[in-house]
Amino acid sequence: MTRRTSRELMAWQPPVGWRELSGDQRRAHMEDHGMATPHRPSDWDTLGRDQRAAFRAWHDKIFDDTPEKRAATEREHRAEMTGWWLLMAWWSLCLLVALGILWGRGDLIEGVGMRIGLSVFVTAGYAFAIFVPMFIAKPTRSRD
Template sequence: MTMSSSKELMAWQPPAGWRGLSGDQRSAYLQQHGIRFPLRPSDWEAMEYEQRMAYLNWVSQVMHDTPEARAAKEIEYRKDLLAWRVLMGWWVLCLLAGLGIVWGTDALPGGAGLRIGMTVFALAVYTVTFFVPMGATKPSPPRT
């Protein structure tokens, strides 16, 4: 089966159960049926940028979205999430240590007003400096 243009290639529909096939099984199926997906189809030069990206995305989904790749993405996500949680825990521990110094020792000669002020200041600074950016950079799970 010889397909050369991007429209012909993208019109091809994978068989049922394709999503569960490994990369080797996919390659064997395509080779058995004589199907080849070139990196650049015959109409590559005539294609707009969006069309090229759509084609490359489609080839990526058809050929590289294997169970192994999804499992690797999930493992990477879990590693990133663990690192994010450890770092968040470190910031919380540092905040608690700082508040423990303010409230648990006589480091501040003033009364409760100064301690409350320091606590509010520390919470505000930590929120703006660490918790808001860390919340924005929390890893998101991979698309399935």
């Protein structure tokens, strides 16, 4: 197996079903077809910065987008979302407790108008202090 140039390597197109192959199966397939894919092609030293970046992107797309990596990314995203939802549930419970204390105790605050005003104040305060920043910081799936 001779080392190939970046053009020769990047001209190769993966076969059907490539996306479902694991990293080891991909490397074995490439070796079986006489196409060793080093981290650096034979013309690496003559490539410009953009050409090197293009080769790295091609290499990552071909070899790093494996089912194992996608599953690990999905597990990580689910864990982040679980934490986010638990924190949102906690703050919602705190808001409900605050409103329950405000409306449940008749001798604490006299007058419906005062209770409504404090309810609006507490709800708006929670929205601006907790819920808006939490929705801005909500975890999203990476688009690798």
